[in-house]
Amino acid sequence: DQQVKQNSPSLSVQEGRISILNCDYTNSMFDYFLWYKKYPAEGPTFLISISSIKDKNEDGRFTVFLNKSAKHLSLHIVPSQPGDSAVYFCAATGNQFYFGTGTSLTVIP
């Protein structure tokens, strides 16, 4: 049972434009959400997180939005750069980590 879902397996964006990656979850008890970035042949690296008591968190070009009523979070990357091309995983925590299936982002120069 996939408790965290990323329904878009891939996304292509022009350099300089906004990238929006989406994530849905089913468990209202999740209290912390994270985004990870993964390059080929490397493990995921932590990107940004948000607590369930907040609805927005910013870190430079990256902003995460949380809509608890819709059980939805999104990651905005502005402006997108070619080096952002990677697979992005969202994750939620309860008694353990639950990861989504990932979205492969390609930023076209």
Place this chain on the structure above:
Amino acid sequence: KAGVTQTPRYLIKTRGQQVTLSCSPISGHRSVSWYQQTPGQGLQFLFEYFSETQRNKGNFPGRFSGRQFSNSRSEMNVSTLELGDSALYLCASSLDGTSYNEQFFGPGTRLTVL
């Protein structure tokens, strides 16, 4: 500070065999978690060890087991391999397993079961 290391990086086994994967956490980290990554399922939590004790376990069959040593290094074992066990196995370490944004992943072991 050295990162999380996993050995071997690649492994090919046949059905029915068993395999042991190793993970060395970042120095000072006492929590080690294991994940299975497959194309259709993303990352799925296998188990977490803290101070040589399994503290949490995901929904995997008993063929998947692990242990942690006193130096925090961890091993994961899969017995009676099945084709569906082909995946990237990732381990992640953190100081105590509670700082979720401070969980560092290794590069993974790519297991292929033929």
